[in-house]
Amino acid sequence: MPKFAPKLSELKKEFEEKPSLLKGDYPDKELFDTPVEFRDGNWCYPAKPEIVEDLGFANPRKWAPTDDDWKLPDGWEKTIKDGMKDRLERFRSFKLFLDTCVRCGACADKCHFFLGTGDPKNMPVARAELIRSVYRNDFPLAEKILKGFSGARKLTPEVIKEWHMYFHQCTECRRCSVFCPFGIDTAEITMMGRELLHLIGVNNNWILGPVSNCNRTGNHLGIEPHTFVQNVESLAEDIEDLTGVAIEPTFNRKGAEVLFITPSGDVFADPGVYTMMGYLLLFEHIGLDYTISTYASEGGNFGFFTSNEMAKKLNAKMYHEAKRLGVKWILGGECGHMWRVVHQYMDTMNGPADFLEQPVSPVTGTKFSNAASTKMVHIAEFTADLIKHGKLKLDPKRNNHLKTTFHDSCNIARGMGMLEEPRYILNNVCNTFHEMPENTIREQTFCCGSGSGINTEEYMDIRLRGGFPRANAVRHVKETHDVDSLVTICAIDRATLPALMNYWNPGVSVYGLHELVGNALVMEGENKRTEDLREDPMAGFEDEEDDED
Amino acid sequence: MKKALMPLVMVVLLALVPYVAVQFAGLDFLFGVIVPYVAIVVFIGGFVYRVVDWARSPVPFRIPTTCGQEKSLDWIKQNRLESPSNFWQAAARVLSEVFFFRSLFRNTRAELHNGPKLAYGSSKWLWLAGLAFHWSMLVIVLRHYRFFIAKVPGFVQLMENVDGFLDVTLPALYLTDVVIVAAVTFLVVRRFQDAKVRLISLPADYFPLFMIFAIAVVGIFMRYITKVDVMSVKDLMINLVHFNLTLPEGIGALFYVHLFLVCVLAMYFPFSKLVHMGGIFMSPTRNLSNNSREKRHVNPWNPDIKIRTYAEYEDEFREKMKKANLPVEKK
Numbered sequence: 001m002p003k004f005a006p007k008l009s010e011l012k013k014e015f016e017e018k019p020s021l022l023k024g025d026y027p028d029k030e031l032f033d034t035p036v037e038f039r040d041g042n043w044c045y046p047a048k049p050e051i052v053e054d055l056g057f058a059n060p061r062k063w064a065p066t067d068d069d070w071k072l073p074d075g076w077e078k079t080i081k082d083g084m085k086d087r088l089e090r091f092r093s094f095k096l097f098l099d100t101c102v103r104c105g106a107c108a109d110k111c112h113f114f115l116g117t118g119d120p121k122n123m124p125v126a127r128a129e130l131i132r133s134v135y136r137n138d139f140p141l142a143e144k145i146l147k148g149f150s151g152a153r154k155l156t157p158e159v160i161k162e163w164h165m166y167f168h169q170c171t172e173c174r175r176c177s178v179f180c181p182f183g184i185d186t187a188e189i190t191m192m193g194r195e196l197l198h199l200i201g202v203n204n205n206w207i208l209g210p211v212s213n214c215n216r217t218g219n220h221l222g223i224e225p226h227t228f229v230q231n232v233e234s235l236a237e238d239i240e241d242l243t244g245v246a247i248e249p250t251f252n253r254k255g256a257e258v259l260f261i262t263p264s265g266d267v268f269a270d271p272g273v274y275t276m277m278g279y280l281l282l283f284e285h286i287g288l289d290y291t292i293s294t295y296a297s298e299g300g301n302f303g304f305f306t307s308n309e310m311a312k313k314l315n316a317k318m319y320h321e322a323k324r325l326g327v328k329w330i331l332g333g334e335c336g337h338m339w340r341v342v343h344q345y346m347d348t349m350n351g352p353a354d355f356l357e358q359p360v361s362p363v364t365g366t367k368f369s370n371a372a373s374t375k376m377v378h379i380a381e382f383t384a385d386l387i388k389h390g391k392l393k394l395d396p397k398r399n400n401h402l403k404t405t406f407h408d409s410c411n412i413a414r415g416m417g418m419l420e421e422p423r424y425i426l427n428n429v430c431n432t433f434h435e436m437p438e439n440t441i442r443e444q445t446f447c448c449g450s451g452s453g454i455n456t457e458e459y460m461d462i463r464l465r466g467g468f469p470r471a472n473a474v475r476h477v478k479e480t481h482d483v484d485s486l487v488t489i490c491a492i493d494r495a496t497l498p499a500l501m502n503y504w505n506p507g508v509s510v511y512g513l514h515e516l517v518g519n520a521l522v523m524e525g526e527n528k529r530t531e532d533l534r535e536d537p538m539a540g541f542e543d544e545e546d547d548e549d
Numbered sequence: 550m551k552k553a554l555m556p557l558v559m560v561v562l563l564a565l566v567p568y569v570a571v572q573f574a575g576l577d578f579l580f581g582v583i584v585p586y587v588a589i590v591v592f593i594g595g596f597v598y599r600v601v602d603w604a605r606s607p608v609p610f611r612i613p614t615t616c617g618q619e620k621s622l623d624w625i626k627q628n629r630l631e632s633p634s635n636f637w638q639a640a641a642r643v644l645s646e647v648f649f650f651r652s653l654f655r656n657t658r659a660e661l662h663n664g665p666k667l668a669y670g671s672s673k674w675l676w677l678a679g680l681a682f683h684w685s686m687l688v689i690v691l692r693h694y695r696f697f698i699a700k701v702p703g704f705v706q707l708m709e710n711v712d713g714f715l716d717v718t719l720p721a722l723y724l725t726d727v728v729i730v731a732a733v734t735f736l737v738v739r740r741f742q743d744a745k746v747r748l749i750s751l752p753a754d755y756f757p758l759f760m761i762f763a764i765a766v767v768g769i770f771m772r773y774i775t776k777v778d779v780m781s782v783k784d785l786m787i788n789l790v791h792f793n794l795t796l797p798e799g800i801g802a803l804f805y806v807h808l809f810l811v812c813v814l815a816m817y818f819p820f821s822k823l824v825h826m827g828g829i830f831m832s833p834t835r836n837l838s839n840n841s842r843e844k845r846h847v848n849p850w851n852p853d854i855k856i857r858t859y860a861e862y863e864d865e866f867r868e869k870m871k872k873a874n875l876p877v878e879k880k
């Protein structure tokens with residue numbers, strides 16, 4: 001049982017017995033009259049002072065959310081007000097979304113954090129009101145005469161505590177914005193809220209630690225170049241042991257056609273490493289001329305969870321390295337927020353990438369016109385195209401030992417719109433794919449509950465609640481179709497869903513899409529395969545000796 | 550309930566002011582001429598100000614919320630409306646929101662059952678009531694056009710005929726009158742009944758609903774019960790349009806209540822959530838096309854950021870890189 005989470009039986013009891021707004025019980029206090037309460041499992045450790053200092057963020061100090069005094073800097077109210085004004089002038093989204101909400105409540109029960117906690121302030125509309133109430137206070141006179149008319153309130157340390165709590169109980173997943181009649185995206189509000197909090201040193205070590213690592217070593221995990229190489233090579237050795245195929249990936253090689261960038265979790269963390277093995281097999285299979293960089297060794301971008309400037313700083317390495325190596329285009333691995341940044345921000349922030357060429361698949365000749373400017377292609381688009389052209393030798397029966405379902409990662413679904421490619425691939429590499437219920441997939445997909453830089457151990461209570469709607473949908477297909485394998489295209493999913501499944505749906509394992517591709521690929525000159533990349537036995541491929549016994 | 554009381558009192562007071570002023574103080578000119586002019590100036594000026602103010606803030610990033618398959622490989626069917634890839638598709642997406650409340654149509658209702666188990670039921674009542682409310686309001690506003698010009702144009706006449714086809718009262722009962730009262734009633738009741746919506750509702754949410762309800766009810770009263778002198782009202786309005794500041798006789802105080810509430814609502818409009826009418830057209834999650842990898846979107850304030858360059862990286866790790874047989878720039 002995780003340390004920072006209630007026992008499953010306790011949580012189930014709470015769901016069933018505790019009155020909650022979700023079940024229609026009206027709370028005895030109005031929205032802003034309930035104070036915030038930090039307790040074990042609902043706050044992330046604040047960033048270490050040296051990290052804050054190193055990155056140039058404000059107010060490095062030792063503190064904790066459970067302290068009464070958060071040691072905010074002198075004049076913090078003005079800092080926040082000025083910061084807000086500045087952002088209102090720079091982001092139309094911020095201003096518009098603060099102004100246009102009609103509080104119709106369509107978004108209210110769409111957020112996984114509200115569904116998992118029942119906490120009124122986790123309704124997206126309420127989350128936005130946390131800032132809106134301060135924004136409205138610009139008309140103090142009107143508010144004095146008609147007290148409470150438009151819900152304005154003063155900026156106090158209590159408000160900051162509330163912001164900190166609820167802007168970290170939003171994973172910037174955008175599900176609310178699908179349902180809002182005005183497209184109000186609470187993720188935008190949360191991003192602005194987090195930027196503002198950074199101005200006064202209210203932060204989260206699980207985000208700033210990786211940011212600092214990524215800046216220095218090129219990746220979130222802080223892996224130095226030689227170790228990075230060793231790890232990929234050891235994965236290649238595992239592949240050779242398993243399949244007999246020798247793979248020799250190159251690193252920082254000038255003149256390669258393609259630069260491949262994926263989240264560092266795929267290189268280092270279980271089960272991401274099996275997805276990495278899948279990529280390596282695929283590239284070997286088609287003879288791709290690619291290289292991996294130790295400098296741009298991170299696809300993800302935790303900077304995106306702090307400020308747009310930090311996102312830009314970390315993202316800049318991709319083009320910087322592509323230019324230095326003289327590659328033609330960039331291929332990106334499976335990740336959610338990485339693709340939100342690459343798809344919607346990268347070209348704007350760090351383009352134009354006129355030193356690259358429009359991506360063309362060297363195997364099929366397909367021109368990726370949808371990436372004509374950014375020059376970066378998603379691995380699922382790339383692989384789907386290969387399969388469509390019959391360029392891969394696949395044996396989907398090799399995944400017969402898995403009963404799969406597919407989890408759309410929020411950013412891929414709602415920040416990019418890539419829904420069909422992964423399904424096409426999955427259907428070609430396995431025979432057992434079952435969809436979860438329709439309100440929980442595609443553009444309505446539920447977050448894993450741990451996105452946007454909150455996937456830390458000490459936050460487990462909130463993560464397990466936030467992941468409850470996703471887990472619940474998985475349980476549905478587990479019960480109806482015996483599904484035991486949750487396939488994802490996101491490194492954060494691979495890192496966080498195993499804990500979620502262990503808690504809510506023991507027996508369900510988490511896979512990367514290209515791990516299944518790797519299982520199914522029939523490589524030239526391979527040994528007879530009896531085990532998948534995890535060295536789990538495949539069904540129907542048992543050794544003949546065994547059969548004779 | 551407490552949150553609804555203040556706006557209720559406000560609307561009642563606002564309705565009483567012109568009644569008393571006209572009936573007992575003879576302030577017809579103030580409420581018949583001055584207030585309407587002020588209202589129209591504030592309404593137009595305020596609304597233009599709001600829209601210009603939004604437009605002054607740039608859209609730094611291309612952030613459509615994609616609610617369908619993007620344009621990618623030729624053989625994968627794109628969802629042109631929910632993941633538009635050009636201006637026209639994005640425009641169609643916005644118009645589908647404006648005219649049909651498309652996103653609201655998706656609405657579901659989450660229910661927590663024992664297990665615990667979540668279920669999502671379809672929930673289209675808000676969509677239906679919202680559409681009925683807005684469309685009938687639009688028709689009613691357009692119907693009022695006949696008060697402002699001498700000769701009623703054909704399209705207004707047509708609208709009136711269709712709207713009044715039931716012809717069960719004298720004058721003919723307008724369908725939209727019934728619909729708007731029913732729809733607003735539903736929207737108010739919903740704010741009380743649904744615990745979630747009740748919690749987030751502010752007095753500022755009840756106020757416009759009560760105002761619109763009051764305006765509609767007073768209007769219905771004048772038309773079907775007290776039978777206001779339509780010709781004098783028309784004279785007044787045509788005078789106003791032609792900046793002729795004379796007041797026809799015998800319009801009756803009830804009409805001034807109606808007119809004053811409309812004026813207040815118009816003045817309140819630009820400074821309240823009612824600006825959602827303009828906001829929907831400018832919403833960057835709906836009105837942008839999802840083509841940010843195909844065409845570069847420019848951020849006018851794109852900041853210059855100092856990055857950690859490859860050279861700095863190599864300087865720190867050169868020896869380790871050499872040992873690992875990684876190529877380096879400087880030996």
Ligand code: HEM
Binds near residue numbers: 675678680683736
């Ligand atoms: C382009 C024009 C407009 C569009 C697309 C639009 C759209 C919407 C939508 C989608 C909602 C939420 C659902 C609902 O409660 O019905 C809403 C609410 C509302 N709208 Fe509009 N609207 C427009 C113009 C107006 C105008 C001109 C007014 C009044 C003067 C108005 C008054 C309201 C009110 C009072 C609500 C809140 C209803 C409630 O409290 O439940 N709208 N609008």
Ligand code: SF4
Binds near residue numbers: 101105106107182184
């Ligand atoms: S759906 Fe949109 S308009 Fe309605 S309450 Fe939520 S944010 Fe506000």
Ligand code: SF4
Binds near residue numbers: 186
């Ligand atoms: S973006 Fe996601 S997490 Fe944030 S409020 Fe909306 S639904 Fe909730």
